[in-house]
Amino acid sequence: MTTAQTDWFETPTPPADEDVMYVDVDGYEGPLDLLLDLARRQKVDLAAISVLALAEQYLAFIETVREKRIEVAADYLVMAAWLAYLKSRLMVPQARSDDEPSGEMLAAMLQFRLKRLEAMRQAANRLMNLPRLGSRVYARGMPEPMAVTRTNIWEATLYDLLKAYASQRQRGITEDYSPIQRTVWSLHDARDILQRLIGESFEWVAMDSYLVDYLATPAERATVRASSFASSLELVRLGQIDLRQTETFGPLLMRRHKADCS
Amino acid sequence: MYDDRQEVLERHMRILEAVLFASNEPLDANSLLPFVGDGARVGELLEALQQRYAGRGVNLVRRGDKWAFRTADDLGFLLRREESETRPLSRAALETLSIIAYHQPATRAEIEEVRGVATGKGTLDLLMEAGWIRMRGRRRTPGRPVTYGTTDAFLDHFGLESLSDLPGMDELKGSGLLSGRLPATLQIPLPFDSALRDDEDPLEPDDLGSDEDHADD
């Protein structure tokens, strides 16, 4: 038991009565603590204290403190109010019809609480006086700690392995791949262009000749040809142009359809 | 046959002796079992070992469910070391600790009721950090307040075999200071050392995060 630990129990040495007035409320751990201190000063068994006298001392104390300093924690004032009520219950005889607890009962409750707090303080004191580990009882000074050897067992399946291999081999490739943006001639566009190019020409001209500007880009060649051919068939159907191919794989020739021609 | 059995017992006792001596933390029967093998009756072995060390300078002591070698109480005066100035517990912490020890399971409101003053959160934290108290569960009352109790480390620190060894316990019980004699608002539960009481619920998963560190395991 070190001396410091008993401090709390020893220090509230009952101050001389005149000192009471100067005791700082902050020194008390709440109103119950203050009441217990006041009760101790009656120097009788807690069971035999005069609750009435105790209430008066407390009220007087709080009054003094309030004169000296304005702030007194609300707790203390609540307790003061309760004690004033208790005092009145103790002094005024109980009416028959009164449902409120009697003054004696309230006093007993207060006494019980003071005794219980005192008991807990003594218990704490006794607890701290026990032969505690590290103060009077010791554990092994040189413990021999358990050495734990940790080994990792790595776990992987063939599938994990192959997946890892395949995915990294493809990684670069997949990143490089970007779909080629193709320009596609719509049938509508192709028809407009063909009509414009053929104009009023009644001469047979190969389709590729008309489209020569557009066929320069290899990527677009296929779509230009396909859309133009499909549109030309449509224009033939509408009777706007004539279409001729003289030999297999030969050039497609086209001209404006002569309406009056039969 | 008898000799064989005796030999096995001796071997097991040596093993328990070595393991308990090596550790400075108390160990429970379950964690000792793997060292001696499943068939062994660790409880009996420990009691035999305790017998053997009774009266020696080092004793085998029981702390809750756990066991540890500790220097004999009566030699304390000889062994007193220059203690590195450990900060003494504040009065609030001391009172709170003893209220929890004697009244457990106790809610914060109950602690405050006994002390007649609000308990700073720091006080409970400090006691939890010291490993002496833990959150036990939740009281089955409105608001479901957390209940606090002491740990095995508390028993170990104060050299108690169980909570019934708390000093003055019988007296306090006898005087009614631990039992509710007065109106319901003053009812105080008896210390209760087992898992959960009728009016306690287990802690919720959320609670456990902060609880685990302090749980005696």
Add this chain to the structure above:
Amino acid sequence: MYDDRQEVLERHMRILEAVLFASNEPLDANSLLPFVGDGARVGELLEALQQRYAGRGVNLVRRGDKWAFRTADDLGFLLRREESETRPLSRAALETLSIIAYHQPATRAEIEEVRGVATGKGTLDLLMEAGWIRMRGRRRTPGRPVTYGTTDAFLDHFGLESLSDLPGMDELKGSGLLSGRLPATLQIPLPFDSALRDDEDPLEPDDLGSDEDHADD
């Protein structure tokens, strides 16, 4: 008279027992003397105490001039525990391992070239520790880099009879692991499975120290 003497001896032995137990360092006779009083013969007491603990799970041992309690030598194994933990291989390790498997013998630079990122030394160490790869030799190129290959333990773990069981390009495509649309330039090598390739030199004696642990045996 004799009994008194015996009692004093017992008391002194208890004290030495407790002091030695609680001390955090071995103590010599001189530093023990103050605990038992000037008249006592500490040396004899220590030897008697040593006798008493002989054969127990904990022994009183002498180290030079100093004395301490120690777990009995034959029980030292109790204080070691092996724990093994099964852990999945990281992606980096899996990738590195698979490249070594397919491209072996492969140098670290080659592995990095396929992976496109630097390979930490830790990854190779881990695979060596797992016993799946080994250093095979040194490439006959400037800098003479170490070449890595797989071990028999690798084949064993992944259920392969030989490296030629590793699926080739077509099988990888067939299983959907490789996409069908791959440039023709992408090749999957046939793992090289025998002792040393033309462009490899054997490891040097210095290499072997660290290699042996991981060699496939």
